[in-house]
Each structure stands twice: as structure tokens, then as C-alpha cells.
Amino acid sequence: MKYGILTEEQILYLKTLTDPERVLTGTEISEDYSHDELGGIHSYPDVLIRVMAETEISQIMKFAWQENIPVVVRGAGTGLVGACVAVRGGIMIDISGMNRILELDEETMTVTVEPGVLLMELAQYVEERGFFYPPDPGEKSATIGGNISTNAGGMRAVRYGVTRDFVRGLTVVLPDGTVEELGGKIAKNSSGYDLKDLIIGSEGTLAVITKAVLRLLPLPAKTVSLLIPYDSISSAIHMAPKILRLKVNPTAVEFMEKEVILFAEDYLGKKFPDTKSPAYLLLTFDGNSKEYIDSVCEQTAGYCLENGARDVFLVDTDERKESVWSARGAFLEAIKASTSEMDECDVVVPISKIADLILYVHELAEKYELRIPSFGHAGDGNLHIYICRDTMEEEKWKEKLAAVFECLYKKAEEFGGAVSGEHGIGFAKIPYFEAQAGETVIRLMRGIKSVFDPKDILNPGKIFHNDRDCGEKNKFSD
Amino acid sequence: MKYGILTEEQILYLKTLTDPERVLTGTEISEDYSHDELGGIHSYPDVLIRVMAETEISQIMKFAWQENIPVVVRGAGTGLVGACVAVRGGIMIDISGMNRILELDEETMTVTVEPGVLLMELAQYVEERGFFYPPDPGEKSATIGGNISTNAGGMRAVRYGVTRDFVRGLTVVLPDGTVEELGGKIAKNSSGYDLKDLIIGSEGTLAVITKAVLRLLPLPAKTVSLLIPYDSISSAIHMAPKILRLKVNPTAVEFMEKEVILFAEDYLGKKFPDTKSPAYLLLTFDGNSKEYIDSVCEQTAGYCLENGARDVFLVDTDERKESVWSARGAFLEAIKASTSEMDECDVVVPISKIADLILYVHELAEKYELRIPSFGHAGDGNLHIYICRDTMEEEKWKEKLAAVFECLYKKAEEFGGAVSGEHGIGFAKIPYFEAQAGETVIRLMRGIKSVFDPKDILNPGKIFHNDRDCGEKNKFSD
Known part of the structure; x- marks a missing residue:
């Protein structure tokens, strides 16, 4: 069954459901709404509606349900896998105005x-x-x-x-x-x-x-971070599970490589407290008394120094916190700014396997002659890996990107991991997810989708392929 | 469609899938397997299979699927709402032997x-x-x-x-x-x-x-509890949300009334540290240093004493811990032993509403002339309420029980609560759950059930009614 195609009359009807000025079509729709943050998937909705209330959403859905029109909901559009892109056209509901x-x-x-x-x-x-x-x-x-x-x-x-x-x-x-x-x-x-x-x-x-x-x-009364330099990424990451068992209860255990920190320094025009070492762990502790925080920081610092850390930097002033955490917050943007095009992989593996996966990423970078910076959550096994195109010609890039993804997802699966730790499957990761999840799981998920959305009008063609996709040449629209 | 009825031949086949000695029928099945801990719902399975491995379960399910035989899985049978009772007969899979x-x-x-x-x-x-x-x-x-x-x-x-x-x-x-x-x-x-x-x-x-x-x-290095007596259950429970905002991060915040403590003393033949007050809060704190635990206990005790507590008892010796927590662990059994028959209600409400709900339970007890002891989790809004029959004649008991349940669940819903906080819906709570969840939610849940179990063979007739139930007179078997 084909989706309905919006008529002029239907657009006029949609304008009566909200406010005519909040219903946009054609060139009124900014280019921003045709892609997400990463920008790999492009497609425009036929109509963009900036909703302001639940009742408006309910009425739009009733209309779309009756007329068989696809609907995609969009927030700030900061996703990386195309989940909020209107790959089937139809209605885009922009909820960013519902921000109370x-x-x-x-x-x-x-x-x-x-x-x-x-x-x-x-x-x-x-x-x-x-x-x-x-x-x-x-x-x-x-x-x-x-x-x-x-x-x-x-x-x-x-x-x-x-x-x-x-x-x-x-x-x-x-x-x-x-x-x-x-x-x-x-x-x-x-x-x-x-x-x-x-x-x-x-x-x-x-x-x-x-x-x-x-x-x-x-709100915890006090938060302090420790920045801990290591000789290698492997020795840094190997410490993560050990620190988690210390009974010091860290809030965050991040890892970062020098290369990525330097990008962030460039991107922000701000200095990071230290860039002399190839790899760092960044730990954070929350607590309600100075005594408690001092004691866990001291215990952790001592343990790390006895076990291969080159140094321990206390990040307790507002200035240092700002310098470290603004860099950490800018890693994605900084890597993006360092290359012509990139794609990402958000695998999660058991924390005992992160170091091995990072080493494997390094091997792949060498083998495929690609730059593959990464950073992420050593404390929970979730890695953010960015494959950079740089000056590579298009065909070669696509070929290599596909090969690297294939290897990465296969290796993560071998390690007992999953395709996405927090970015989702969206549109971009469907083939990898379907391959890993297997037929039974996909059948159950499709079944659940049919229970909620038997007409498949809500964000169709995301997470997994559906029957309607199969016979179609153009993957973005009917 | 009717379920299949197990034949002699099929029982023999089931014996080949496991070990003949682990496949029991008729009088070989102990009375224990016809009910759960609370014992309000009675029905025997046609065959009881004590499985020892996943492959056995898989083979039994393949058989049941093909032959359209209901299957219910049972662990220790400690449930309170009949979820593990074979209300449709068929196969009971006892997994208690899979305990590695x-x-x-x-x-x-x-x-x-x-x-x-x-x-x-x-x-x-x-x-x-x-x-x-x-x-x-x-x-x-x-x-x-x-x-x-x-x-x-x-x-x-x-x-x-x-x-x-x-x-x-x-x-x-x-x-x-x-x-x-x-x-x-x-x-x-x-x-x-x-x-x-x-x-x-x-x-x-x-x-x-x-x-x-x-x-x-x-494992936290140290655990200490505080037992805090109050003039009334209401003043005790009103403290719970306040304590949660103190930044002392308690592990547990339980409330208990004197009456229930006395039952537990009787039942266990052991003295509780204090029974002079009508109501108590029992708080627990976990931590890794004596200094930390001392500091949060001191802060909490001071706060409670300034805000209506009669006293604060430190529960830090093994003996006191045993006396307090063994009593807390025996409340259900003790109340059960205090009456001829009882039924339970496991509602959960926002923590701001517990005190009101407890007062309402007291009102109901008075209005219906019933004993309704309760205890539970002041820190998370989950109450365990026991309606006791004592010497009441059957018809009157059933009538009053139904009326009390109706009132309780309605009040919990008014307070933004749910039918079950942790015991589940099972068989016993279906009418209350269906009334509260409403048509749409039940339709979605039935749909999900059909996706996983289109033949409705796995623990049928639990959580919600299904179509097959509708035309039947006998709710326990075909």
C-alpha cells in the first residue's frame, strides 16, 4: 500500500488545526530540516508543522492516520543516524516549541x-x-x-x-x-x-x-574531576574496570586520545590542562562533603599512580573544569571540523573489551589508511568512533567506509556488544542492526511496531526495514 | 479455539524429552503446585516437569506450540497473585532445579x-x-x-x-x-x-x-540502620520525602506500625528493640567508611529528632540488625499467621501520597469493621496492605473484601498510583488492572502478547483477560 500524497486542500486543513503561520511547505522549509546533525541522510518533509500543544499533535495524527500520511517528529535535530529525517516525506512535526x-x-x-x-x-x-x-x-x-x-x-x-x-x-x-x-x-x-x-x-x-x-x-554539593595521563590508550582503558571496583563510585570514567584533545583545542581556541601524553582518563566524583570527595580522590589518585599513571591532575577549579569539560563536550564538533566528511559508529561492548576494541580500531585505521579518531565512555563500554574521509575520492571513501563498518560491527558482536549504545539505529544503521539482531528479534520488533502503528505512518523506515520498503527502488520516498 | 488435552502418549513423549522421573502426573503432583504463597487461586497442572536445562525447555515449548497445550513456568512459588498457578491446566515447567x-x-x-x-x-x-x-x-x-x-x-x-x-x-x-x-x-x-x-x-x-x-x-563496607519511633503513622510517613531530600542517600526507608511488629515478635518468638510507639521508620545507610556512615547517621538522627521523632535507635550491632531485619522479613508470614484468611493489595503511589493512603486504609478498616494491617516502602511509595478475614463468615468476607479492594484501587488511582508496585497482576488482580489501565493500554498489551505468543499457550489468562476466556463458564479450566 502506498502512502497518501498531501493535496493543497489537506494542507489548508492542517492550517486550521494549528496556526497557519506554523504550517510550512516547499521553500518555506529551511534546509536544516532535511537532515540531522551528522547530515548523511537527506530528505525534505512535504509539510513542516511547528506544534505548540498536545491537542494539535493528536489532531494531526488523527488526520495522518485517516489519510495514510507518514509523520516524523523532530526535536533539535542533533541526532547522528537520520532518525528524525523525513525519508518518506509527509508531515514533519517540530516539537521544539513545546518547551515548557x-x-x-x-x-x-x-x-x-x-x-x-x-x-x-x-x-x-x-x-x-x-x-x-x-x-x-x-x-x-x-x-x-x-x-x-x-x-x-x-x-x-x-x-x-x-x-x-x-x-x-x-x-x-x-x-x-x-x-x-x-x-x-x-x-x-x-x-x-x-x-x-x-x-x-x-x-x-x-x-x-x-x-x-x-x-x-x-544536587551533590561538590564535584571534582581527575585527569590522568597514560603512556598508551590501552594502559589507560585497562584501568577503567579496576577503578570501578575500588568502591570510590565514580560518576564518569571517560577516555580520550591526545589527537582528539588537540582537535578540540584548535576548534575551541582554548588550552587543555595537559597534552603531553598519548592518552588520558578523565574521572569525576560527586559527593556532599569535602572530606568525602578528598578521600575518594586521594584513594583513586594513589591507586592510579601505583598502577601506571604518569601523573594525576586535580580538576577542581572552575577554570580547569571549564577547560576540560568544554573540550570533552566539543570532541564531536572538533573532529567534524577536522575533516571533509565523516561517519560514526556508536558501538557498546562489555567494559572488559573496550581496550581490545580500541586497539582493533587502530589496526583498521592502519590497514585501510584512514584516520579514525575515537573517544568515549570507558566506564560503560560505549565508544564513539569517527571515520574521516579527509581528502579521499568519493568512490574509494564509500568502499573503505563500508569495509570498516562491517569489520567494526562484526568485532563488537564478537565481543558481546551491540550496534548502538546511545545514538540509536535510525536510518543509517539498519543493515548492521538487522544483521546483528537476527530474524527472530526483527520479527518481534516489527510485530510490536504493527501493534502500535498498524498503518506504519509514524517515522516509517527507521530501526528496521519494513515490507513497504522492499519493492521500492528509491529508498527515500515513494 | 480450545487448548489441546494431554494424552497418555504425549506424556510418554514428554518423558523422552527429559528424564521420566522428572515428569509427574496426577497424584504424583504435590498439592503445593496447585497454588502460590498466598493460596487464593487453586488449580493443578496436568503434568509437572522438573526441567534441568534450556534445551529441555526449548523442546517442551516446541511440543506445546505444536499441540496447543498451555504452559506455566514456576520457580519457588512465592508469588501472591496466582501468576504461577496453572489456571488452564496443561504443562507446568518447574525451573527450581536450574539453580546454578x-x-x-x-x-x-x-x-x-x-x-x-x-x-x-x-x-x-x-x-x-x-x-x-x-x-x-x-x-x-x-x-x-x-x-x-x-x-x-x-x-x-x-x-x-x-x-x-x-x-x-x-x-x-x-x-x-x-x-x-x-x-x-x-x-x-x-x-x-x-x-x-x-x-x-x-x-x-x-x-x-x-x-x-x-x-x-x-559490596559496601558498612551498613547501619536507624529505627525511629513516632507518635503516629502519619507523622512517621510524612518524614520520608523530607529525609530523601537531605542528601544523606538512604538505602531503605521502611515504615511499620506497632501492631505488625507485635505479630512478628509473636511469630518469630524474638523481641524487637522497641515497641512502645505506635509507628516507626526504619532507615538504612550504606557506605565505605565509618566516618561517612557516622556523619550521615548523625545528620539524619538530628534532623528527625528536631522534627517530631520520639527517639532514634542505632541498629549497628549484628544482634540488633538481626532482630530488626528478621522481624521486617517476617511481616507477611506473621500477619498470615494472625488470621484465618487474608488477601493483599500491593499498590504504589507517589511518595507524597503514602501518608494519605495509609490514613484512608485506617478509615476503611473502621468503616468495614475489618482488620487491615499494612507495612511497606515509605521511600518509594509501595504499600503492602493485608485485609484479614479473622472470624468473619464467608459471604460477608467476600463482599467486604471486594468493597475494600474497589475503594483502595480507586483511591490509589486518584493519587496517581498503579495497581501493583512489585507483586504483579497475575490472576488475582486482573479486574482492577483492566479497570485502571483502560481499553487502549490493554489493547496494546494484548497485541504484544499476540506478537510473542500468537497461540496464547504461555501462562494464558494472566495480567489481562483474553478472547478465549470470554465464552467460558469455568475460569480455571476448559
């Missing part, structure tokens, strides 16, 4: 937000009021709706967990326009199947998130 | 277990090796498979979360006998829909769990 923080409930320690609130806005809001939202993905200008849709992880996952662990409740619009609440302000729930966790990480394919109740913690 | 701890992986801090391992066995095993499995449901002789199937919560959920938060990977047998691995030793995953969390809490209706990879933490 609705309620801070101090008794239940929850904050209720609309999906368009940015991560950095949320963090600031709750921290000013003595609370803490632990999920901390590198991209602070992503929306909370986007974070939930990819189950984003981030730096502090080591101690606190990922976005999933902080979502208490969701309000969603189902593909037929029905509004449903899942979970709420409750801390435990064993009442039927876990629909809330099914929506989390489903990349906008099952329902449109219109509201989220997020769990907060009391 | 397969691997402790110190690098990834995971332990891999078979589903029949008991919670207390797992706790002891990992603690002896310096690790910690935080989920701590009251019933220590439950199996891990059962804990996963109900997403059991327990005392330490306040700080660490529930069973779901500690399951990294599952191996399952699907209804058609296919074996599938979900997740693994990885700490993050954004690769497609979250099938693992769908299985967790699905009460054995979607797949048979044959192996679990569980996340561990380093």
Missing part, C-alpha cells in the same frame, strides 16, 4: 516537562533549585524528547544510569491520535507490560511523546 | 545465573566475593527468575532501584521453542526496541527465562 517546564514536584523529586525542553535548560533549571538530573549526553542542546527517544546515555551513566533510568512517566499520542499516559510520579511499577520502556529508545516510531515526568536527585 | 550460578565476571561486574537460583543464595554468593546485588525483596527464598518476572522491588529500591535496573541480559525460550539472547554484559543499549524490559515484569506470559546476566556493585 511544567512542574517541579519537590515532594516526589520529579520534574514534568514538555518534550522540546533542551537538556541544558533542564539541567540549569533543576540545579538552580537544588536538584540534579543525572543523564548527561555530550550534546547539551538536544531536546529531552530526543534524549528519551534514543535512550541517550552520556558521561554520568557509570554511576547513575541512562535516560531510561530517569523517566518515571510519559504522555504520548499514539498513531491514531489517542492520548495515553504511561507511568507517572511513581517509583515502582509491576502492572502489566512495560510500555513506557518500550517507547523509550523507540526513536519516534511507536508514539509521539508530549510530556515526560523525570526523576531527580538532590 | 554460572559465572561471576569481575571485570564487567556481572553474575550470570540460571533462573532457579534463590535470591538468598545469590546474595550470599556475591557478598562472599566482595560484590553486592542490591535488589532485596522481602521474600529471600524467591527465585531470581520469579523476581525478574514480577520486576520485584524490595527494601533497597530507594537508593538502588528495582530488579529491572540490575538485569543486563536475558536468555529466553519463546513460545515456539526458539532460544533468543537479549542484552548481555553491556551497560548501555539503544539498539531497537527494548525487548529485555518487556520480558522483565511480564509474569511468564511472553517467554521462558533460562539465564540472566545481573549487574553487581562493589
